[in-house]
Amino acid sequence: MNLLALFEISDQNLNRLAQIPNLTVIKPDDLTPTLMTKIDFIYGWGAVGPRVLEQSKQLKFIQAYSAGVDYFSLDQLAQKRVLLANVSGIHGEPIAETVLAYVLDFTRGIHAAERAQTQSKWVGDELRPTISTLADQKAVIFGTGHIGQQIAKRLQQFSVKTVGVNRHGHPVDYFDQVTKDDHTLDVVRQADFIINIMPLTTATRHFFDDRFFSALAGHQIFINVGRGPSVDTSALIHALDNHQLAGAALDVFEQEPLPADSPLWSMANVLITPHISGGFKEYGDEAFDILMLNLQTYLKSGKLAKNEVNLKAGY
Structure with a gap:
């Protein structure tokens, strides 16, 4: 059996794989045309991945190293009956902490103070009347899965009212209210923070568009730690320019890296981070643990133990 490793594996974890009988770990540099047809499992993804998927005659399972699988x-995976798993669950804490940092950055005037610092300007008298505490503010979170719940949990600790948006509208832990994603405009008009953590599907692509932003009251902060293409970038820029939004904190973008000529870079009310909200130094080990569990389970039962993706739903 051959496992193609397209995501870095530490020496310690390679030793763990070595305990699986008859398993050979293949690195991209070792791939030959013949080997490409004999890959059973893939860990990670990259430029060579689609070629292996197309040519392998025995590919059974791919372990993605991300939560999103867009x-x-x-469709090709389903047609070839290749199972796919993600690493959903390991991002909850880091993304939730990042979102909390964004929220505090704007609420407590830190973002404005940091920009003033680059100009050696003392802006205390200007900022004090504009900053607030989080108590009784409202956050609307699009996506009520593990990450959304972790965000809501931390915001509730600061007495923020949390509203979740999902497809079914059923109650979810840590949300004071949950609504369906086709009944959101009235809810977001009353929000202070709008947070996107939805997976990217056909239904969520450009979900946040001109119609969405034009319904806002102008005081909201928009936060995107979900997927970049969920947001129509032109519509977002227009909303920021025309005061339909008070500001935005953006970690993901339609085009990455964000082009150097994007107007978002120079907007005073925009905070940009380079797709790092889910990162942490132990990421590789935690992702590998999911791979290892799924490999062992698959070899025993032909099934995956954790995070199998519904190929029709897209997550």
């Missing part, structure tokens, strides 16, 4: 050809 960059896979899900």
